[in-house]
Amino acid sequence: DAKTTQPTSMDCAEGRAANLPCNHSTISGNEYVYWYRQIHSQGPQYIIHGLKNNETNEMASLIITEDRKSSTLILPHATLRDTAVYYCIVRVAFSGNNRKLIWGLGTSLAVNP
C-alpha cells in the first residue's frame, strides 16, 4: 500500500498562507491523494482530493507534482480555527471496486495570532 510522509508539526501566522507538504513516492498511477483534517479530537473532516491536476475549492488548494510523488496543501489565509492535525492520505482500491484510505500520523498545524 502507498504510504505518505508528513512533517510532525508546523507553525503559521494568522492571515498567512499555510503550506503543508506531503511525500507519497510509492503512489500508483490510479491512486488518489486526499487531505483531511481533525480539529481537537473531533471526527476528521474532508478538505480536498486530487489525482494528477492541481485542485482548488473553497477551503484549500492542492498542488501535485508532475511525477505525483509529492503534494502540497495550501490554506491561503490561515485563521486560528485552522489549527488542527492535517492528514495526507492515499486512497487505494481493494476487494474489487471498494477502496480504503491509508492514514498516516498527519501534521499538527498551529496557527498563531
Next chain:
Amino acid sequence: NAGVTQTPKFRVLKTGQSMTLLCAQDMNHEYMYWYRQDPGMGLRLIHYSVGEGTTAKGEVPDGYNVSRLKKQNFLLGLESAAPSQTSVYFCASSPPSGSNFHEQFFGPGTRLTVL
C-alpha cells in the same frame, strides 16, 4: 441534517464485558465504515459496509463484529472487551457515486476505555 451520529460518546468497560456502538447517518449513503484511532497511529479501518445487509473486514477486524440491518445504521459490537480495544472509534459514511463520491463524512467519535 444531523449527518453522522454515534452513540454513546463515552464508555468504560471491564475486561470481558460486551457492548455495541451505534452509528446512524441521514444522508442516504450506501457506504459506511468503522475506524479506530490510537495514539501514535493513523486511523485504521475495522469493518465496512457497501450496502444494507452487507459487511466486510477491514485492516483490524479481530475482536469486533458488525451488522447493517438498515441502510442508515451500522453497528459495531465488542463480544468480549480487552484492554487493547481501548481507543477512539469513528464511524464514517460515503455515497458510491455523485458529487460527494470522494468524501467520507465522519461522526464525532466514541471514546472507549477497557479496564
